[in-house]
Amino acid sequence: MTVDGLTPWPADLEARYQAEGYWTDRLLGGVLRGDPSDLALVAGGDRLTYADLDARASRTAAGLLALGLRRGDRAVVQLPNTTGFVVAFLALVRIGAAPVLALPAHRESEIRYLCELSEARAYICADRDGDFDYRELARTLPVEHVIVEGEAEEFTPLASVEADPVAAPRPDPSDVGVFLLSGGTTGLPKLIPRTQRDYVYNLEASAGLCGFDRDTVYLVVLPAAHNFALACPGILGVFATGGTVVLAPSGSPDEAFPLIERERATVCAVVPPIALLWLDAVTWSDEDISSLGLLQVGGAKLAAERAAEIPDALGCQVQQVFGMAEGLLNYTRLDDPRDLVERTQGRPLSPADEIRVVDEDGKQVAPGDVGELLTRGPYTLRGYYRAPEHNARSFTPDGFYRTGDLVRRLPSGHLIVEGREKDQINRGGDKISAEELENHLLAHPAVHDAAVVGVPDAVMGERTCAFLIIRKGEKTPGLREVKDFLRVRGVAAYKHPDRLETAAAFPRTPVGKISKKALAARLP
Ligand code: OOB
Numbered sequence: 001m002t003v004d005g006l007t008p009w010p011a012d013l014e015a016r017y018q019a020e021g022y023w024t025d026r027l028l029g030g031v032l033r034g035d036p037s038d039l040a041l042v043a044g045g046d047r048l049t050y051a052d053l054d055a056r057a058s059r060t061a062a063g064l065l066a067l068g069l070r071r072g073d074r075a076v077v078q079l080p081n082t083t084g085f086v087v088a089f090l091a092l093v094r095i096g097a098a099p100v101l102a103l104p105a106h107r108e109s110e111i112r113y114l115c116e117l118s119e120a121r122a123y124i125c126a127d128r129d130g131d132f133d134y135r136e137l138a139r140t141l142p143v144e145h146v147i148v149e150g151e152a153e154e155f156t157p158l159a160s161v162e163a164d165p166v167a168a169p170r171p172d173p174s175d176v177g178v179f180l181l182s183g184g185t186t187g188l189p190k191l192i193p194r195t196q197r198d199y200v201y202n203l204e205a206s207a208g209l210c211g212f213d214r215d216t217v218y219l220v221v222l223p224a225a226h227n228f229a230l231a232c233p234g235i236l237g238v239f240a241t242g243g244t245v246v247l248a249p250s251g252s253p254d255e256a257f258p259l260i261e262r263e264r265a266t267v268c269a270v271v272p273p274i275a276l277l278w279l280d281a282v283t284w285s286d287e288d289i290s291s292l293g294l295l296q297v298g299g300a301k302l303a304a305e306r307a308a309e310i311p312d313a314l315g316c317q318v319q320q321v322f323g324m325a326e327g328l329l330n331y332t333r334l335d336d337p338r339d340l341v342e343r344t345q346g347r348p349l350s351p352a353d354e355i356r357v358v359d360e361d362g363k364q365v366a367p368g369d370v371g372e373l374l375t376r377g378p379y380t381l382r383g384y385y386r387a388p389e390h391n392a393r394s395f396t397p398d399g400f401y402r403t404g405d406l407v408r409r410l411p412s413g414h415l416i417v418e419g420r421e422k423d424q425i426n427r428g429g430d431k432i433s434a435e436e437l438e439n440h441l442l443a444h445p446a447v448h449d450a451a452v453v454g455v456p457d458a459v460m461g462e463r464t465c466a467f468l469i470i471r472k473g474e475k476t477p478g479l480r481e482v483k484d485f486l487r488v489r490g491v492a493a494y495k496h497p498d499r500l501e502t503a504a505a506f507p508r509t510p511v512g513k514i515s516k517k518a519l520a521a522r523l524p
Helices: 011-019 050-067 083-095 108-118 134-138 196-209 227-231 234-241 253-263 272-281 304-314 338-343 388-394 434-442 479-488 516-521
Strands: 039-043 046-049 074-078 098-101 122-126 145-149 176-181 191-195 217-220 244-247 267-270 294-298 317-324 327-331 354-358 371-376 401-409 415-420 424-427 430-433 447-457 461-470 499-502
Touching: 039 050, 039 083, 046 050, 050 083, 074 083, 074 108, 083 098, 083 122, 083 145, 083 176, 083 244, 108 191, 122 134, 134 145, 176 196, 191 196, 196 227, 196 234, 196 327, 217 234, 217 253, 227 234, 227 317, 234 244, 244 253, 253 272, 267 272, 272 294, 272 304, 294 304, 304 317, 304 338, 317 338, 327 401, 354 401, 388 401, 424 447, 424 461, 430 434, 434 447, 434 461, 434 479, 447 516, 479 499
Parallel strands: 039 244, 074 098, 074 122, 098 176, 122 145, 217 244, 217 267, 267 294, 294 317, 461 499
Antiparallel strands: 039 046, 176 191, 317 327, 354 371, 371 401, 401 415, 424 430, 447 461
8 A cells, every 4th residue: 555655564564563662652853862961963163962953953943844844845955974964854854854865976867856756845955065066956956945054145044044943743653754765776766765763763773783872982984864874873873872973074084084083983884995995094094093993884795804804903893784775784793703793794683674585486595595685674665755666576565675685694694695686786885776877878879778787896896887889870989978978967976887888789688688797797
């Protein structure tokens, strides 16, 4: 059953998740549980206590209500790791208007689509990011309100969205709390509705598993809008347990190491390419990063050899995290034997997570064999937002989400990610839908057909290679020209191909689909 594009959990599972305590009445807006005088957030020059942040969030919530935003509305949020992100997020979830969390790297093609699909009433963005001006993008969007952190020009400055707190309707725990973006396997990205109660469970259970408490100082180097940094346990998991969040602009050792030293950061979440950079940087850097006790690594597969190096080289524990915006999180446990921490991508967070590993016919494989991971549970979506056709393919009739990941399950329940079935490239944790990029490439006048594949890469895990069949009589475009073409179309730069190859024809599978395996095999 689908209501307004949302697929609720069936009543029997809802009753079970409530009875067993996975779902409670706690709301995302109530996540600031630290001591009022304790430090909650360090960002740029800002140092906010829990009392400061709570006051900012409720004044901004009242300001949003005064603008006319209401429970059930949506706002596309595209902010880097700033105080504004945290305040805007908390304010929106408090009034029950769901943030649609775009990444700072997204451009017009992605943002326009998100605004249209979500029928967002507001777009909340930064002024600029280097050369890129979000206000110029905002001028083209179909939204009522544009709210800008920084120099707002003709738009509403975020700092001016504030008023004396007023009583407002309380969101229901079953309401959508936040929309996350799927990595995407189709032509267009999908929206993942995360309910207030499922996301609260996600962040609280994760914080418990990772041993977060008021002494935790969590350094954010990934985009705050990404599920990993936001709620696994992330920013929200820190707030729920009374620790301190420190926002860094990026994972570059030049920026991250001085912050670890200055703020005595104890935990950080990174993607494998950042872990590799740090392993290298620590050999020459002068900063004291000895406060770091835990490095969470996820988003893409971390090689066992690298995982093994981290404790000695960086002086901290490593935790592998295999998660997805759709829900399911797997963590290695802090007391797991070394072998499991190095070789596996962890086991499910929740006792209520249901796992199936199946073959192409949907039958469970023998224990220890590789198959596709299917999952269902108290914080895994039951359907993408307004995507009935895609949902019919992405879920089994009994509501298991088909992850597209190929895994092997050990007797301990730990999963090893062995590959991927979905047509997606994982470029150092950034996900690229092959079909989405192919559709953009097909719009190029010289391109007759396009097929995008991942190429193994020592640092990024994979890079993106686009195979093009060029139209008769047309000149083959160079990589630079193709990137410019995609930039003008408003496609985020991380989705641009790293490499171009031409082909006279594409190899086909027996059923006539392009064989990406055979294409990739053509590369030296
Ligand atoms: C995280 O979330 P997404 O939505 O950006 O990407 C999910 C996909 C997974 O389906 C899998 O294909 C891949 O990313 N992945 C991994 C992995 N962690 C994610 N593949 C191998 N090893 C891993 N450790 O990437 C995400 C969300 C929450 C926490 C951590 C990561």
